[in-house]
Amino acid sequence: MNATAASCPVHEGRDDRKSARLAAENLKPHEGSRVVGTFGAAREILRSPKVRQAGATAEMVDLSKPNEISFFFLDGDLHRRRRAAVAGLFAPKTIVTRHHAVMNRTMDAIVAKLQKQGSAPLDELSWQMAVDVAADIVGLTNSDSNENLANRVKAVLDSSIERKPGLLNNLIFTIKSVFRVGKFWKHDLLPAIEARRIEPKDDVISYMVKENYSKKGMIMECLSYGGAGMMTTREFIVMCAWHMFEKPELRERFLTGSEEDQFAILEEILRLEPVASLLHRRAEEKVEGAQGGEMAEGEVVCVNLREANTDEAITGPCPYELDPDRAKRMKVVGPYLSFGDGPHRCPGAQVALHETRIFLDRMFRLPGIRLMSEPEVIWNPQIQGYELRGAVVACDPA
Numbered sequence: 001m002n003a004t005a006a007s008c009p010v011h012e013g014r015d016d017r018k019s020a021r022l023a024a025e026n027l028k029p030h031e032g033s034r035v036v037g038t039f040g041a042a043r044e045i046l047r048s049p050k051v052r053q054a055g056a057t058a059e060m061v062d063l064s065k066p067n068e069i070s071f072f073f074l075d076g077d078l079h080r081r082r083r084a085a086v087a088g089l090f091a092p093k094t095i096v097t098r099h100h101a102v103m104n105r106t107m108d109a110i111v112a113k114l115q116k117q118g119s120a121p122l123d124e125l126s127w128q129m130a131v132d133v134a135a136d137i138v139g140l141t142n143s144d145s146n147e148n149l150a151n152r153v154k155a156v157l158d159s160s161i162e163r164k165p166g167l168l169n170n171l172i173f174t175i176k177s178v179f180r181v182g183k184f185w186k187h188d189l190l191p192a193i194e195a196r197r198i199e200p201k202d203d204v205i206s207y208m209v210k211e212n213y214s215k216k217g218m219i220m221e222c223l224s225y226g227g228a229g230m231m232t233t234r235e236f237i238v239m240c241a242w243h244m245f246e247k248p249e250l251r252e253r254f255l256t257g258s259e260e261d262q263f264a265i266l267e268e269i270l271r272l273e274p275v276a277s278l279l280h281r282r283a284e285e286k287v288e289g290a291q292g293g294e295m296a297e298g299e300v301v302c303v304n305l306r307e308a309n310t311d312e313a314i315t316g317p318c319p320y321e322l323d324p325d326r327a328k329r330m331k332v333v334g335p336y337l338s339f340g341d342g343p344h345r346c347p348g349a350q351v352a353l354h355e356t357r358i359f360l361d362r363m364f365r366l367p368g369i370r371l372m373s374e375p376e377v378i379w380n381p382q383i384q385g386y387e388l389r390g391a392v393v394a395c396d397p398a
């Protein structure tokens, strides 16, 4: 059991990762942060009540106006309260009794479209699934159509990551993003807010209306669900599909296995191909760590999920090999740290796994399903993550 990746006699040198090379070339921890890459230390830091969110643009956020910022940037009691208020939306029972219906309905539309057209870009199909599911949780359900909502959300999120250096570019960026946010506000968010003022529902917008969030606060919260829940799941679905198109025995196991086994496959792919690679934390006070997770007061640490997920102390031998039985054998949670850990651990983890499972299970059972062109792995420096573009799937007509 002590063999290392290099010394393992059976799998010497095997590396199933598709995003690792580009990540290694491009990952940029925040300036001045200390990188932590062992699983034990990473988990200790993420779980510590003494650390604060330091990711994304946390240093620019004005914490004195909590109703104008996403709970992604909050910590402590306020963060706990906000998470508790929406926890029911992500509960296992809600996933089965409510979100499965949305996932299956979206899949009906995706299958019909694919069979009619004959082929389609895979990331467009996975985007539709990711948007429909997250939109229902957020409460963006009063738009003129799901497709228009998906396009407008995409336009806003794209403009938030399209920013290039230079004064003129900044100006163009600002005009573009104000225009796109304006359209999203008018056609999607405002109608949803007005409908919930009359009749509240069980979703994030109803909660924000009840708590009197400002317009800016509501837009920010919706966009963080867009970034955290939609963009991530779009890439994850394409990544899993790519691995399974390429490995017929893995696809066969997925299609004939129990739900539990299907999740084990998806989680193992996510361990190897984390969509978010770096999480940052600042120590509010000195942090003690039994497994190397100590931090000095004020210190900023960059937790490298890719390194932590392939730490042989917790993966066992051959850490770069796609082995769906690994987590069970090692008695670790399947995705390792790909959904984070501690108070900010992704609330949508189970939702993402269920929608990916349903998407792939339905897609791979379509007669004649095939991958016409493989995706290109692109690096998105703004979100420090990979994007898979250009994959086209085709199937037989209905």
Ligand code: HEM
Pocket: 053, 055, 071, 072, 073, 083, 133, 134, 137, 224, 225, 228, 229, 230, 232, 233, 236, 274, 275, 276, 279, 280, 338, 339, 340, 341, 343, 344, 345, 346, 347, 348, 349, 351, 352
């Ligand atoms: C494969 C898909 C997904 C991945 C890889 C992913 C990954 C993550 C990670 C790593 C974090 C922790 C950030 C940190 O600690 O700084 C996070 C937080 C979050 N995720 Fe996800 N996520 C996914 C899907 C979703 C979905 C479907 C939703 C909702 C519909 C969602 C909503 C959120 C929210 C709101 C947070 C902030 C939580 C907090 O700060 O307390 N995510 N996600």
